[in-house]
Amino acid sequence: MALVVTKFGGTSVGDTDRIRNVARRLVARKQAGDDVVAVVSAMGHVTDELVDLARQICSTPPDREMDMLLSTGEQVSIALLAMAIHAEGVEAISFTGAQVGIVTDGVHSKAKIAEVRADRVRQALRDGYIVIVAGFQGMTPDGQITTLGRGGSDTTAVAVAAGIDADVCEIYTDVDGVYTADPRIVESARKIDAISYEEMLEMAAGGAGVLQMRSVEFARNHGVVIHCRSSFHDGPGTIVKEADETMEQAIISGVTHDTSEAKITLRDVPDKPGVAAEVFTALADANVNIDMIIQNVSEQGTTDISFTTPKDDLDRASSALGKIVAELGARDWQVDDSVAKVSLVGAGMKTHPGIAAQMFRTLADAGVNIDMISTSPIRISCVIAADQIQSAVNALHDSFGLENEDVTAVTSPGCGEGE
């Protein structure tokens, strides 16, 4: 018997048939003896329809009113799911983010969770209910409805799990776990049984889309064990938890890639103190996200500064640079949107020298030129040409033997075992 928080996304509750399926899974779980909390998103199509209504009325709707509007999406899902459980003859009770005590800051459309007052969930579980919670939403201390932005429902699930000290937070997705590489690109990619928070964060930052960094960070900070698993079958997925002795054998966990970024190079920038600060302050003020930054060795008093940024931010970045490039005294800037990032992630690289050398050698042997490099203690990322990403990922997956469990093995701790 375990205390379990499960999260189902918009696709899993996309129509009434699917909602009934989710209900039956929750009922089976409850009847097997577990205490169950389900966090759900809006039905797949609903959020888009609401956004469309808002756009018909106002080109720049106030964030507060968008939150008021969009939060109805999850509220519909939780009510319908509670009804579907009721139809199976089992008692369920639904709560909005506000009702369940998800207290956030006041930054509408991307609020951060400040606190979870989970008394109401605990009481409902004691009363024997399956508890249904609206993901993606919360309430400020003075009673404004907020939404949590990208990855919000996952974060709600982890926050509720932390609030009630659940044994595990299960996040159901359309893939059955975290893989050593994207299975659509690498045929021999292997599902990872268990991975540490740190590695998972680096995988997510490197482009593994299965879990949002934000929810993994929340889980790490509150010691919540995440089980990332498939909506379509019951097999085990990937456990994300604190690194422990069962994970020591892992050297490299996976290869990730990301094609959503572009590279911008500022050329012939005068090489004087404060110039980088000036550039990135201007970009931050324009709300441009920055990933990697490389400043080349200075020659003849000038230098080149390169950075990568999401393609979605390119317009804002160009506009911000246009305003400062003259006053910086730089020559110009260039945009390259046909780049991709390939990353090697593994906690073992801290204690196994030579990983970087092997990575660069592997890419060279595959005829892949490296454009930029950045590293963390457990990750090495290279920016390369976008059209070489498939051969790069495959070459690295092969070179580090990731298809072979023995090389990178992490012992599976099993579902819900906790830390």
Add this chain to the structure above:
Amino acid sequence: MALVVTKFGGTSVGDTDRIRNVARRLVARKQAGDDVVAVVSAMGHVTDELVDLARQICSTPPDREMDMLLSTGEQVSIALLAMAIHAEGVEAISFTGAQVGIVTDGVHSKAKIAEVRADRVRQALRDGYIVIVAGFQGMTPDGQITTLGRGGSDTTAVAVAAGIDADVCEIYTDVDGVYTADPRIVESARKIDAISYEEMLEMAAGGAGVLQMRSVEFARNHGVVIHCRSSFHDGPGTIVKEADETMEQAIISGVTHDTSEAKITLRDVPDKPGVAAEVFTALADANVNIDMIIQNVSEQGTTDISFTTPKDDLDRASSALGKIVAELGARDWQVDDSVAKVSLVGAGMKTHPGIAAQMFRTLADAGVNIDMISTSPIRISCVIAADQIQSAVNALHDSFGLENEDVTAVTSPGCGEGE
């Protein structure tokens, strides 16, 4: 400059164009110097769609979860209306029933308002906002979302008006006020400028559908002036308020009719104490609403009991009577669903004898047979054959000169004058 609560129903906010129209009206009002609160219903089609979703999932959804589901309808409307006002360059803020302090009892799907904590509305008005409030919904003291049932949005509007001590509560409808008779039946029917709460309640009970009895009762109990007016043009409608000296001239306010009820007669019931109590307790237990009750003079130890009930309740009534008719020792019961009720309403009849006699004479002259009669101090109702209702209503409207303002004149106090 006035403090005004306005209520727009589901048709008025039925699509984004109409929401924009409502927004423009509110903005014009605000710019003319008034402080404005708007109470809105769900967009016309939305509630039906939500009910349909629920029915797909569960034949008898729990009332609590239906309230969770249906309350999203108004929440969408208020967000969109606030956005539409924002698009006009004016500040607006929306509140759910819970946020605005509509505190109700815990009877889900037909909750009663216990209290209005209107501080938040008052503060938002002081801050210069047009305030948008979700109708039809509230919150129990322990934070459950409730809906108010039939007439709920009108009642919300009146309750908010009471809570902030508004000068007037304007209820916009698809007709332009309360008429001396249904204009679809009586060509010469005349809009009434002002009417007392008591008369309006009797008119509503008699079948005048323009205002819900429930909201009129709430207005009477809290001294809220209602202005019932048209969504389609700006002319004055009908003011509903405390009877005062300006209304003294009124003898008869209007003729109403109702074809939604059926008559049931229990025949040859033993005439002994407690028999009526037994019949109507059984009907009440079966949730059957009763309007008029007539017990005929007893003959030979038995009596006939007739009553009218909404046609919607007929099945439940028959089932309840089937269980008790034998144990009562009555002969049988008969249902007549081709009846109609015509009522004459007017505060003046208290001080003008002979109104009843004139009513019965008028009906007789028109060849209309009277089946049942019931009266209140300011109303006389007759049950007649349904196919005679048009000639009965017209004959009474003529006989009492209702097309002529002089006879039944009530001096119009003008919009928002208060008591």
